[in-house]
Amino acid sequence: MVLTCPVAMGRTTRQDDASELSRRGLLRAGALLALGGAAAPLTGCGLLDRDEPPPLPDPLAPLLDESRQLAAGLRAAATAHPDLAARLLPLAESHEAHATEIARLTGAATATAPPTATAAPSGTPPTDRSATLAALRRSERAGREAAIRPAPRRPPSA
Amino acid sequence: MSESAEALAAALTAEYAAIWAYGPVGVRLSGAERKAAAEAEAAHRARRDALVVQLSTGGGSVPPDRAGYALPFPVTDRASALRLAVQVEERTAAFWRAALPVSTGADRDRALAALVEYAVRATRWRRSAGIAPLTVPFPGRPS
Numbered sequence A: 001m002v003l004t005c006p007v008a009m010g011r012t013t014r015q016d017d018a019s020e021l022s023r024r025g026l027l028r029a030g031a032l033l034a035l036g037g038a039a040a041p042l043t044g045c046g047l048l049d050r051d052e053p054p055p056l057p058d059p060l061a062p063l064l065d066e067s068r069q070l071a072a073g074l075r076a077a078a079t080a081h082p083d084l085a086a087r088l089l090p091l092a093e094s095h096e097a098h099a100t101e102i103a104r105l106t107g108a109a110t111a112t113a114p115p116t117a118t119a120a121p122s123g124t125p126p127t128d129r130s131a132t133l134a135a136l137r138r139s140e141r142a143g144r145e146a147a148i149r150p151a152p153r154r155p156p157s158a
Numbered sequence B: 001m002s003e004s005a006e007a008l009a010a011a012l013t014a015e016y017a018a019i020w021a022y023g024p025v026g027v028r029l030s031g032a033e034r035k036a037a038a039e040a041e042a043a044h045r046a047r048r049d050a051l052v053v054q055l056s057t058g059g060g061s062v063p064p065d066r067a068g069y070a071l072p073f074p075v076t077d078r079a080s081a082l083r084l085a086v087q088v089e090e091r092t093a094a095f096w097r098a099a100l101p102v103s104t105g106a107d108r109d110r111a112l113a114a115l116v117e118y119a120v121r122a123t124r125w126r127r128s129a130g131i132a133p134l135t136v137p138f139p140g141r142p143s
Helices: A017-044 A061-080 A082-106 A129-148 B003-027 B031-057 B078-102 B105-129
Strands: none
Touching: A061 A082, A061 A129, A082 A129, B003 B031, B003 B078, B003 B105, B031 B078, B031 B105, B078 B105
């Protein structure tokens, strides 16, 4: 491309606004032409035609999984240690109520089966009673900290 | 006044009542339970002070405290004191829960922290009182 307008060399003050605008305009036009020329074949072959992004998981999904895991762990521990059932089963029922509510909110009610007594998330609960309680206590505390952590906001849908 | 300020003002009235209620609770308890009651009262006082500062500096109206509050039942012994402590925490938690949907940012975080703290404390009082079940699935939610 040949610039046909005069180009000022070594000039520190603007003396010819018309020529300056003209040079800028030419540069802009050249850039647009270059972009257009490059983009046209790309759009033609579909490289810029992106598919719709997959839907993001609901921000409450981890909380739902955690509630179900906590409930399952409590039920498994109550099965392994029947003397703890009276203490543990009400907690399991609370977590199950949380999971049901979260599932209702997120529309995941039928996505996952409710936890069962044999669906311990981390395998067989410890056989030792105190170790079982300690492990459950750790899980409960971790769950509480996760629950009060601000959930990431879902980006607005386009 | 905004919805958030109204909810915080309501939470402040609940904190006033909680502080007052821990007076008759504390005198019926002893040992570790009395210490726990004193710590609970201090926590409610801290939240009251923070709310007063926040509402007054934010241009909102600060509801006044009352000279006294009607107890839901006579507090005459340890058992009734523990029952009242459970109710105090549950009812105060309900006010903070009501503040959650109308608050944002740091206000929402504080409301959630108060709700969780009072729910945990209510569970501890239930355990001391031998009340079953120990927990409720949704603390502070109207039944």
